[in-house]
Amino acid sequence: MGCLAVDKRLADFEDICREKGLKITHQRLEIYRELLSATDHPSVEAVFQRVRQRIPTISIDTVYRTLAMLEQSGMIHRIQTMEGLARYESECGLHHHLICNKCHEVVDFTWELFDSLEPPPAVKSWGVSQGKNIVITGVCQQCLEREQK
Numbered sequence: 001m002g003c004l005a006v007d008k009r010l011a012d013f014e015d016i017c018r019e020k021g022l023k024i025t026h027q028r029l030e031i032y033r034e035l036l037s038a039t040d041h042p043s044v045e046a047v048f049q050r051v052r053q054r055i056p057t058i059s060i061d062t063v064y065r066t067l068a069m070l071e072q073s074g075m076i077h078r079i080q081t082m083e084g085l086a087r088y089e090s091e092c093g094l095h096h097h098l099i100c101n102k103c104h105e106v107v108d109f110t111w112e113l114f115d116s117l118e119p120p121p122a123v124k125s126w127g128v129s130q131g132k133n134i135v136i137t138g139v140c141q142q143c144l145e146r147e148q149k
């Protein structure tokens with residue numbers, strides 16, 4: 001979905017760290033790299049578990065702070081789920097999310113018709129919209145099949 005190459009994104013990340021006066025550490029780079037390759041919208045905990053395989057000394061606090069910094073810089077995107085548990089993905093083009101209420105899997109989908117719709121007047125009188133994302137919750141096919149057994 002219009003994703004930039006990983007190398008290019010890692011170079012952008014280094015630029016942003018420099019701008020913000022943050023040290024470019026191996027840990028920060030590995031956290032971002034993990035998110036760039038993830039397709040399952042991992043939670044902080046999940047990112048931590050994965051990066052820890054390669055960097056056993058990493059702390060969950062570092063993962064929290066790095067993800068928060070990346071989100072503020074607009075390099076990653078946070079998806080608010082029903083359980084209030086934040087899930088993250090690298091910013092990768094306009095898309096929406098399907099969230100299963102049973103297994104909590106987050107899946108991407110695109111909806112061009114929705115993207116092209118003008119927001120209703122209430123939105124214009126409210127202010128300036130900077131993004132519109134749809135989250136559809138329900139029960140995924142796998143969970144439905146599991147229930148039938």
Ligand SMILES: [Zn+2]
Nearest residue numbers: 100103140143
């Ligand atoms: Zn499910």
Ligand SMILES: [Zn+2]
Nearest residue numbers: 089095097108
């Ligand atoms: Zn997504």
